[in-house]
Amino acid sequence: xxxHGARRAMHRINEQAMNENEQADTSETHNxxxxxxxxxxxxxxxxxxxxxxxxxxxxxxxxxxxxxxEAEYWPSSTSTMTQPEKGHRIIRKDRxxxxxxxxxxxxxxxxxxxxxxxxxxxxxxxxxxxEHSWTWFDAVVIHGAHARKxxxxxxxxxxxxxxxxxxxxxxEPDDPLLLPRADKIRVNGARVGMVQDIELIWHYRxxxxxxxxxxxxxxxxxxxxxxxxxxxxxxxxQVGDSIAVWARARFPGWANHVHRASVTVYxxx
Numbered sequence: 110x111x112x113h114g115a116r117r118a119m120h121r122i123n124e125q126a127m128n129e130n131e132q133a134d135t136s137e138t139h140n141x142x143x144x145x146x147x148x149x150x151x152x153x154x155x156x157x158x159x160x161x162x163x164x165x166x167x168x169x170x171x172x173x174x175x176x177x178x179e180a181e182y183w184p185s186s187t188s189t190m191t192q193p194e195k196g197h198r199i200i201r202k203d204r205x206x207x208x209x210x211x212x213x214x215x216x217x218x219x220x221x222x223x224x225x226x227x228x229x230x231x232x233x234x235x236x237x238x239x240e241h242s243w244t245w246f247d248a249v250v251i252h253g254a255h256a257r258k259x260x261x262x263x264x265x266x267x268x269x270x271x272x273x274x275x276x277x278x279x280x281e282p283d284d285p286l287l288l289p290r291a292d293k294i295r296v297n298g299a300r301v302g303m304v305q306d307i308e309l310i311w312h313y314r315x316x317x318x319x320x321x322x323x324x325x326x327x328x329x330x331x332x333x334x335x336x337x338x339x340x341x342x343x344x345x346x347q348v349g350d351s352i353a354v355w356a357r358a359r360f361p362g363w364a365n366h367v368h369r370a371s372v373t374v375y376x377x378x
Contacts, residue, residue: 190370204274213255230300238298239332244365254351291336315340
Protein backbone atom coordinates (compact mmCIF):
# COMPACT_ATOMS: atom_id res chain seq x y z
CA UNK A 110 0.00 0.00 0.00
CA UNK A 111 1.26 3.49 -0.83
CA UNK A 112 1.84 5.64 2.28
CA HIS A 113 -0.90 8.21 2.70
CA GLY A 114 1.62 11.01 3.11
CA ALA A 115 3.33 10.04 -0.10
CA ARG A 116 0.02 10.09 -1.96
CA ARG A 117 -0.63 13.64 -0.68
CA ALA A 118 2.86 14.64 -1.76
CA MET A 119 2.26 13.18 -5.19
CA HIS A 120 -0.93 15.19 -5.51
CA ARG A 121 0.86 18.40 -4.51
CA ILE A 122 3.72 17.76 -6.93
CA ASN A 123 1.29 16.98 -9.73
CA GLU A 124 -0.62 20.21 -9.11
CA GLN A 125 2.65 22.14 -9.00
CA ALA A 126 3.73 20.71 -12.36
CA MET A 127 0.39 21.56 -13.96
CA ASN A 128 0.47 25.10 -12.57
CA GLU A 129 3.96 25.62 -13.94
CA ASN A 130 2.89 24.38 -17.35
CA GLU A 131 -0.14 26.70 -17.34
CA GLN A 132 1.99 29.70 -16.33
CA ALA A 133 4.49 28.94 -19.08
CA ASP A 134 1.75 28.84 -21.73
CA THR A 135 0.89 32.54 -22.04
CA SER A 136 0.18 32.50 -25.76
CA GLU A 137 -3.19 30.73 -25.56
CA THR A 138 -6.52 31.93 -24.18
CA HIS A 139 -8.04 29.53 -21.67
CA ASN A 140 -11.78 29.12 -21.24
CA UNK A 141 -12.65 28.69 -17.56
CA UNK A 142 -15.65 26.58 -18.53
CA UNK A 143 -13.50 23.89 -20.15
CA UNK A 144 -12.56 20.74 -18.29
CA UNK A 145 -9.12 20.55 -16.68
CA UNK A 146 -6.70 19.29 -19.36
CA UNK A 147 -5.06 15.93 -18.92
CA UNK A 148 -1.65 16.16 -17.28
CA UNK A 149 0.96 14.74 -19.69
CA UNK A 150 4.32 14.91 -17.92
CA UNK A 151 7.56 14.89 -19.83
CA UNK A 152 10.41 12.53 -19.01
CA UNK A 153 12.08 15.43 -17.18
CA UNK A 154 8.93 16.02 -15.10
CA UNK A 155 8.91 12.39 -13.99
CA UNK A 156 12.62 12.40 -13.16
CA UNK A 157 12.18 15.58 -11.14
CA UNK A 158 9.30 14.07 -9.16
CA UNK A 159 11.34 10.94 -8.51
CA UNK A 160 14.20 13.13 -7.27
CA UNK A 161 11.89 15.05 -4.92
CA UNK A 162 10.56 11.84 -3.41
CA UNK A 163 14.00 10.30 -2.99
CA UNK A 164 16.14 13.22 -1.87
CA UNK A 165 13.68 15.57 -0.16
CA UNK A 166 11.17 13.13 1.30
CA UNK A 167 13.50 10.16 1.78
CA UNK A 168 11.11 7.69 0.15
CA UNK A 169 12.74 4.33 -0.76
CA UNK A 170 13.20 3.72 -4.49
CA UNK A 171 10.89 0.69 -4.59
CA UNK A 172 8.10 2.77 -2.99
CA UNK A 173 8.72 5.56 -5.49
CA UNK A 174 8.26 3.09 -8.33
CA UNK A 175 4.97 1.97 -6.82
CA UNK A 176 3.75 5.55 -6.36
CA UNK A 177 4.64 6.54 -9.93
CA UNK A 178 2.90 3.48 -11.36
CA GLU A 179 -0.17 3.79 -9.15
CA ALA A 180 -0.59 7.42 -10.19
CA GLU A 181 0.25 6.52 -13.83
CA TYR A 182 2.57 9.50 -13.82
CA TRP A 183 4.37 8.44 -16.97
CA PRO A 184 5.84 10.35 -19.90
CA SER A 185 4.16 9.73 -23.23
CA SER A 186 4.59 10.10 -26.95
CA THR A 187 1.76 10.58 -29.46
CA SER A 188 1.89 9.59 -33.12
CA THR A 189 -0.80 10.87 -35.47
CA MET A 190 -1.94 9.80 -38.91
CA THR A 191 -0.97 12.20 -41.68
CA GLN A 192 -4.13 13.65 -43.15
CA PRO A 193 -4.54 13.66 -46.93
CA GLU A 194 -4.76 17.05 -48.61
CA LYS A 195 -8.48 16.58 -49.21
CA GLY A 196 -11.00 14.62 -47.21
CA HIS A 197 -9.92 11.47 -45.43
CA ARG A 198 -8.21 8.16 -46.16
CA ILE A 199 -10.23 5.45 -47.86
CA ILE A 200 -8.86 1.91 -47.65
CA ARG A 201 -10.56 -0.29 -50.19
CA LYS A 202 -10.73 -4.06 -50.67
CA ASP A 203 -7.35 -5.74 -50.07
CA ARG A 204 -5.43 -2.46 -50.16
CA UNK A 205 -4.53 -2.40 -46.47
CA UNK A 206 -2.54 0.64 -45.32
CA UNK A 207 -0.34 1.57 -42.39
CA UNK A 208 -1.91 4.68 -40.85
CA UNK A 209 0.95 5.49 -38.49
CA UNK A 210 3.96 4.07 -36.68
CA UNK A 211 4.91 5.01 -33.12
CA UNK A 212 8.33 6.23 -32.13
CA UNK A 213 10.43 3.35 -30.69
CA UNK A 214 10.34 3.65 -26.90
CA UNK A 215 10.90 1.40 -23.92
CA UNK A 216 9.20 -0.02 -20.83
CA UNK A 217 5.66 0.61 -22.12
CA UNK A 218 2.86 0.81 -19.55
CA UNK A 219 -0.25 1.93 -21.44
CA UNK A 220 -1.32 2.47 -25.06
CA UNK A 221 -4.25 4.68 -26.03
CA UNK A 222 -5.73 4.29 -29.52
CA UNK A 223 -7.98 7.08 -30.82
CA UNK A 224 -9.78 6.35 -34.07
CA UNK A 225 -12.45 8.19 -36.05
CA UNK A 226 -13.76 5.99 -38.85
CA UNK A 227 -16.68 4.29 -40.56
CA UNK A 228 -17.25 1.75 -43.27
CA UNK A 229 -18.99 2.42 -46.60
CA UNK A 230 -22.48 1.84 -45.22
CA UNK A 231 -25.27 4.37 -45.00
CA UNK A 232 -27.37 2.69 -42.33
CA UNK A 233 -27.90 3.46 -38.66
CA UNK A 234 -26.29 2.08 -35.52
CA UNK A 235 -27.70 -1.32 -34.63
CA UNK A 236 -27.25 -3.57 -31.63
CA UNK A 237 -25.34 -6.21 -33.60
CA UNK A 238 -23.44 -3.82 -35.87
CA UNK A 239 -20.01 -5.37 -35.17
CA GLU A 240 -21.00 -8.78 -36.50
CA HIS A 241 -19.93 -9.54 -40.06
CA SER A 242 -17.94 -6.33 -40.39
CA TRP A 243 -15.13 -6.49 -42.95
CA THR A 244 -13.34 -3.21 -42.24
CA TRP A 245 -11.07 -3.10 -39.22
CA PHE A 246 -7.78 -2.07 -37.58
CA ASP A 247 -4.79 -4.13 -36.45
CA ALA A 248 -1.73 -3.30 -34.34
CA VAL A 249 1.55 -4.86 -35.50
CA VAL A 250 4.80 -4.73 -33.53
CA ILE A 251 7.94 -3.76 -35.45
CA HIS A 252 10.66 -5.32 -33.34
CA GLY A 253 13.92 -3.39 -33.02
CA ALA A 254 12.63 -0.44 -35.05
CA HIS A 255 15.23 1.82 -33.43
CA ALA A 256 17.99 -0.15 -35.19
CA ARG A 257 16.28 -0.33 -38.60
CA LYS A 258 16.74 3.28 -39.73
CA UNK A 259 13.13 4.18 -39.13
CA UNK A 260 14.00 7.81 -39.88
CA UNK A 261 16.50 9.14 -42.45
CA UNK A 262 17.10 12.91 -42.50
CA UNK A 263 13.90 13.30 -40.50
CA UNK A 264 11.77 11.38 -43.00
CA UNK A 265 9.94 8.27 -41.81
CA UNK A 266 10.86 5.16 -43.81
CA UNK A 267 8.72 2.19 -44.73
CA UNK A 268 9.67 -0.82 -42.59
CA UNK A 269 6.82 -3.11 -43.62
CA UNK A 270 5.83 -4.44 -47.02
CA UNK A 271 3.28 -2.42 -48.99
CA UNK A 272 2.62 0.08 -46.19
CA UNK A 273 0.74 2.44 -48.51
CA UNK A 274 -1.51 -0.24 -49.98
CA UNK A 275 -0.43 0.59 -53.51
CA UNK A 276 -0.67 -3.07 -54.50
CA UNK A 277 -3.85 -5.05 -53.90
CA UNK A 278 -3.01 -8.30 -52.08
CA UNK A 279 -5.10 -11.38 -52.82
CA UNK A 280 -5.77 -13.33 -49.63
CA GLU A 281 -6.22 -17.10 -49.74
CA PRO A 282 -8.90 -18.77 -47.57
CA ASP A 283 -6.29 -19.88 -45.02
CA ASP A 284 -4.58 -16.46 -44.83
CA PRO A 285 -4.69 -15.24 -41.19
CA LEU A 286 -5.27 -11.69 -42.47
CA LEU A 287 -8.32 -12.58 -44.55
CA LEU A 288 -10.77 -11.82 -41.72
CA PRO A 289 -10.60 -9.81 -38.50
CA ARG A 290 -8.79 -11.79 -35.81
CA ALA A 291 -9.24 -11.94 -32.06
CA ASP A 292 -6.22 -9.63 -31.61
CA LYS A 293 -7.60 -6.82 -33.81
CA ILE A 294 -7.81 -3.33 -32.37
CA ARG A 295 -11.46 -3.13 -33.41
CA VAL A 296 -13.87 -3.44 -36.32
CA ASN A 297 -16.05 -0.67 -37.70
CA GLY A 298 -19.77 -0.93 -37.26
CA ALA A 299 -20.99 -2.86 -40.30
CA ARG A 300 -23.08 -0.86 -42.78
CA VAL A 301 -22.96 2.22 -40.54
CA GLY A 302 -22.20 5.42 -42.43
CA MET A 303 -21.81 7.81 -39.50
CA VAL A 304 -18.31 8.45 -38.17
CA GLN A 305 -17.51 6.62 -34.94
CA ASP A 306 -15.07 8.33 -32.55
CA ILE A 307 -13.56 5.78 -30.20
CA GLU A 308 -10.80 5.59 -27.61
CA LEU A 309 -9.34 2.24 -26.58
CA ILE A 310 -6.84 1.75 -23.76
CA TRP A 311 -4.50 -1.22 -23.61
CA HIS A 312 -2.93 -1.43 -20.15
CA TYR A 313 -0.17 -3.68 -18.89
CA ARG A 314 -2.37 -4.56 -15.90
CA UNK A 315 -5.33 -5.73 -18.00
CA UNK A 316 -6.34 -9.27 -17.09
CA UNK A 317 -9.45 -10.34 -19.00
CA UNK A 318 -8.72 -13.68 -20.63
CA UNK A 319 -9.54 -13.99 -24.37
CA UNK A 320 -11.76 -17.05 -23.96
CA UNK A 321 -13.73 -15.70 -21.01
CA UNK A 322 -17.42 -14.78 -21.29
CA UNK A 323 -16.51 -11.18 -20.46
CA UNK A 324 -14.09 -11.00 -23.39
CA UNK A 325 -16.64 -12.36 -25.84
CA UNK A 326 -19.22 -9.89 -24.56
CA UNK A 327 -16.85 -6.93 -24.98
CA UNK A 328 -15.98 -8.03 -28.52
CA UNK A 329 -19.65 -8.38 -29.44
CA UNK A 330 -20.79 -5.08 -27.97
CA UNK A 331 -17.80 -2.82 -28.77
CA UNK A 332 -16.01 -4.43 -31.73
CA UNK A 333 -12.75 -4.65 -29.78
CA UNK A 334 -10.64 -7.77 -30.23
CA UNK A 335 -11.12 -10.10 -27.29
CA UNK A 336 -7.43 -11.10 -27.32
CA UNK A 337 -6.39 -7.49 -26.53
CA UNK A 338 -7.93 -7.54 -23.05
CA UNK A 339 -5.31 -9.51 -21.11
CA UNK A 340 -2.48 -6.93 -21.22
CA UNK A 341 -0.07 -9.31 -22.94
CA UNK A 342 0.54 -7.05 -25.93
CA UNK A 343 1.78 -4.22 -23.71
CA UNK A 344 3.78 -6.42 -21.35
CA UNK A 345 5.62 -8.17 -24.17
CA UNK A 346 6.84 -5.01 -25.92
CA GLN A 347 10.62 -4.74 -25.92
CA VAL A 348 13.02 -1.80 -25.87
CA GLY A 349 13.10 -0.17 -29.31
CA ASP A 350 9.82 -1.67 -30.58
CA SER A 351 7.43 0.40 -32.67
CA ILE A 352 3.70 -0.14 -33.16
CA ALA A 353 2.19 0.10 -36.63
CA VAL A 354 -1.56 0.61 -37.00
CA TRP A 355 -3.02 -1.01 -40.11
CA ALA A 356 -6.41 -0.17 -41.59
CA ARG A 357 -7.91 -3.12 -43.50
CA ALA A 358 -10.87 -3.88 -45.77
CA ARG A 359 -12.10 -7.07 -47.41
CA PHE A 360 -14.59 -8.16 -50.07
CA PRO A 361 -16.07 -6.20 -52.98
CA GLY A 362 -17.80 -2.96 -52.07
CA TRP A 363 -16.28 -2.65 -48.59
CA ALA A 364 -14.15 0.37 -47.70
CA ASN A 365 -12.59 1.65 -44.47
CA HIS A 366 -13.01 5.43 -44.19
CA VAL A 367 -10.45 6.80 -41.70
CA HIS A 368 -10.89 10.42 -40.67
CA ARG A 369 -8.42 10.59 -37.78
CA ALA A 370 -6.07 8.20 -36.00
CA SER A 371 -3.54 8.58 -33.22
CA VAL A 372 -1.71 6.42 -30.71
CA THR A 373 -0.34 7.65 -27.38
CA VAL A 374 2.21 5.39 -25.71
CA TYR A 375 2.88 5.87 -21.99
CA UNK A 376 6.23 4.54 -20.81
CA UNK A 377 8.28 4.34 -17.64
CA UNK A 378 11.63 5.92 -16.86
